[in-house]
Amino acid sequence: MGYYKSFVADIFLILFMKKSSLLIGVVICLAIAGCTSNTKQQEEKTVEADSANHPDTDAAVQHSHNYAANMYATVDVSPMDMTYYPVEYYKLNMAKQATGPLIVRVIYSRPHLNGRKLFTDILKYGEPWRLGANESTEIQFFRDVTIQGKKIKTGRYILYCIPNEKSWTIIFNSNLDTWGLHQDTTKDLFKFDAPVIKVDHHTEYFTIIFEKSDKGANMLAAWDEYEIKLPIDF
Amino acid sequence: MISAQTEETKLPPIDKSPMDMAYFPDNYPVLKIRDKAADNPVARVIYSRPQKAGRNIFGELVEYGTVWRMGANEATEIEFYQNVKIDGKKIQKGRYTLYAIVQQDKWTIIVNKDTDIWGAFKYDTKKDLLRTDVPVEKTIEINESLSMVFEKTMTGCNLVVAWDTIKVSLPISF
Numbered sequence: 040m041g042y043y044k045s046f047v048a049d050i051f052l053i054l055f056m057k058k059s060s061l062l063i064g065v066v067i068c069l070a071i072a073g074c075t076s077n078t079k080q081q082e083e084k085t086v087e088a089d090s091a092n093h094p095d096t097d098a099a100v101q102h103s104h105n106y107a108a109n110m111y112a113t114v115d116v117s118p119m120d121m122t123y124y125p126v127e128y129y130k131l132n133m134a135k136q137a138t139g140p141l142i143v144r145v146i147y148s149r150p151h152l153n154g155r156k157l158f159t160d161i162l163k164y165g166e167p168w169r170l171g172a173n174e175s176t177e178i179q180f181f182r183d184v185t186i187q188g189k190k191i192k193t194g195r196y197i198l199y200c201i202p203n204e205k206s207w208t209i210i211f212n213s214n215l216d217t218w219g220l221h222q223d224t225t226k227d228l229f230k231f232d233a234p235v236i237k238v239d240h241h242t243e244y245f246t247i248i249f250e251k252s253d254k255g256a257n258m259l260a261a262w263d264e265y266e267i268k269l270p271i272d273f
Numbered sequence: 274m275i276s277a278q279t280e281e282t283k284l285p286p287i288d289k290s291p292m293d294m295a296y297f298p299d300n301y302p303v304l305k306i307r308d309k310a311a312d313n314p315v316a317r318v319i320y321s322r323p324q325k326a327g328r329n330i331f332g333e334l335v336e337y338g339t340v341w342r343m344g345a346n347e348a349t350e351i352e353f354y355q356n357v358k359i360d361g362k363k364i365q366k367g368r369y370t371l372y373a374i375v376q377q378d379k380w381t382i383i384v385n386k387d388t389d390i391w392g393a394f395k396y397d398t399k400k401d402l403l404r405t406d407v408p409v410e411k412t413i414e415i416n417e418s419l420s421m422v423f424e425k426t427m428t429g430c431n432l433v434v435a436w437d438t439i440k441v442s443l444p445i446s447f
Contacts, residue, residue, distance in 0.1 A: 110412070111420035111435050114322060118291030121319070121347060129347050129391040141389055146294075146319065149287060174294065174302045216314050218302040246284045261284055 117150040117172035117245075124249035124256045124271075141181045142256065142273060143249065145198075147171035151244045157263035162202050169219025170200045170209075170260065171245065176219065178211070184255065185272040187231050196228065200260075206232045207267045233267040240264070290323040290345035290419075297423035297430045297445075313354045315447060318371070318432065321345035322418040330437040335375050340383070342393040343373045343434065344419065350388060357429065357447040359384065360405040372396060373434075373441075379406045380434075380441045407441045414438075 123129065124142045131137040150172040155161055162168050170176045175197040184191050195215055199222050201208040211229040212222060238261070245262040254272040296302065297316045304310035323345040328334050335341045343349045349371045357364050368388045374381040387400040412435060419436040429446040 109416050109418055109420055110414055111416065111422045111433065112293065112295060114291060114418050115293060118287060119294060119319075120285070120288060120292050122285070123389070129389050132389055133391045133395045135395075144389070146292075151287075214305075216296065216302055216317070217305045221306050242284055244287050248284060 115148065115173060117148045119146065119148045119173070121146045122248050124251075126249060126251070142184070143181065143258075143271065144179045145176065145247050145249075145258070146179075147176040147245075147247055148173045149244045149246065152241075152263060157265065158202075164203050165201060167199055167201050167210075167222055169222075170198050170247075171219060174219060175199070175214070175217045176247075177215070178258075182273060186229070186269065189229055189231075191229065202235075204235070206234045208232050209267075209269050231269060233269050236266040236268070238264055238266050288321065288346060290321040292319065292321045292346070293421075294319045295421050295423055297425075299423055299425070315355060315357070315430065316351060316353050316423060316432070316445065318349065318351045318421050318423075320349040320371075320419070320421055321347065322420070323436075325415065325417050325437055331375055331439055332377070337376050338374060340372050340374055340393045340396050343371050346391065348372075348388075348390045348392055351384070351432070355447060357445050359403060359443065359445055362403050364402065369402065377409070379408050381406050382441070382443050405443070407443055410440050410442075412438050412440050 121144055123144050125131060125137065125139060128137060128141050128144075132141075148171045150161070152161070158164070176199070177195055178198050179195045180191060180193050183193055191211070196211045196213065197215055197217065199210050199212065199219070201210070209231045210222075210227055211231075212224075212226050213228055214223045214226040217223075241264055242261045245260070247258065247260050249256045249271075250259055252270055254270065256271050256273075257268040258271060259266060259268050295318050296314045298304060298310065298314060301310055301314040301317075321344045331337070350368055351371050352368045353364055353366045355366050357366075364384065370385045370388055370390065372383040372385060372393050374383070381404050383404050384402045385396070385400050386402055387397055415438055416435050420434070422433050422435075423430045424433055424442070426444065429444070431442040431444050433440060433442050435441075
């Protein structure tokens with residue numbers, strides 16, 4: 040949803056829920072609006088650099104553009120993306136090469152480090168995180184699967200997590216179509232712990248992919264110098 | 274914490290045409306966490322947003338008379354959370370792919386049953402659910418990025434699609 044820069048929207052929401060005066064909100068948002076113009080050039084550079092080795096998008100676009108300007112729906116700072124298992128299912132489907140049915144899809148937004156450390160500039164141990172940005176991260180299973188011995192039925196769920204130093208708790212919740220702040224814990228369905236893997240490279244943009252495993256697929260989430268893997272059996 | 278010295282996993286870079294979603298009711302996820310939303314949304318569109326980037330869009334980048342994915346990368350998806358009607362025809366709740374055939378004065382919007390695909394490269398007319406023509410309107414300002422938003426109407430909502438100096442509205446009733 041592109042109506043606001045994500046963090047401006049979040050601050051609005053937090054203020055709204057705390058029933059603080061609108062005036063304070065406006066003052067803070069004006070201050071933030073002033074600061075964002077600073078970071079914008081950096082973000083555009085990052086996007087340009089990343090897209091140079093990305094063959095799947097419209098290759099003709101090589102200019103720097105004003106992403107945000109738009110009277111209908113502002114373009115998000117943390118772009119949305121989707122990831123499938125089987126990996127790149129849409130391409131297999133198109134080429135009539137899909138060897139099995141569609142299993143799972145995740146739709147999430149991709150915040151970036153932008154010079155910050157994941158811990159604890161962005162995330163705090165023990166505090167819930169939407170595993171993305173903006174709207175809640177959504178996982179959709181197209182068949183029943185099993186995770187850590189628990190049966191997960193076909194359908195849509197939202198995901199969030201509670202990161203800790205040695206493991207992250209990945210939570211499946213039934214409160215669909217929500218913004219990613221203020222999880223309704225009464226709608227939690229499943230909680231799974233996934234050990235934190237420290238890797239020797241940095242990932243600038245938060246990333247979720249699926250990779251094939253012996254029993255099905257792993258959902259792999261990577262950001263900064265960390266990865267977690269949630270094994271899904273089917 | 275486990276330390277990994279294994280081969281680096283190949284992770285996808287950021288898309289040049291970022292993905293986005295729009296709901297009806299407009300802004301539904303935010304309304305929902307404020308407890309101001311109905312039980313379910315009516316519709317959601319997921320699309321990728323190519324940029325104008327100084328180019329002439331309609332008639333050049335998007336050629337008149339050809340099927341266009343109305344987005345970028347993955348095919349544009351619309352999901353209805355309840356049965357709706359478009360152009361008098363009943364659409365069952367579920368996920369569909371949207372395409373458009375763009376002309377100077379009108380677009381033919383196509384609702385197709387083949388989901389989870391890439392673009393319009395393998396567009397299959399046999400899986401069309403419906404085609405409907407909508408008139409082209411001019412916008413006052415240039416829209417740099419392809420944009421979609423749902424607007425409330427007397428009979429339901431319109432899916433508004435805007436890019437460059439053009440917009441169309443697809444009426445959906447429910």
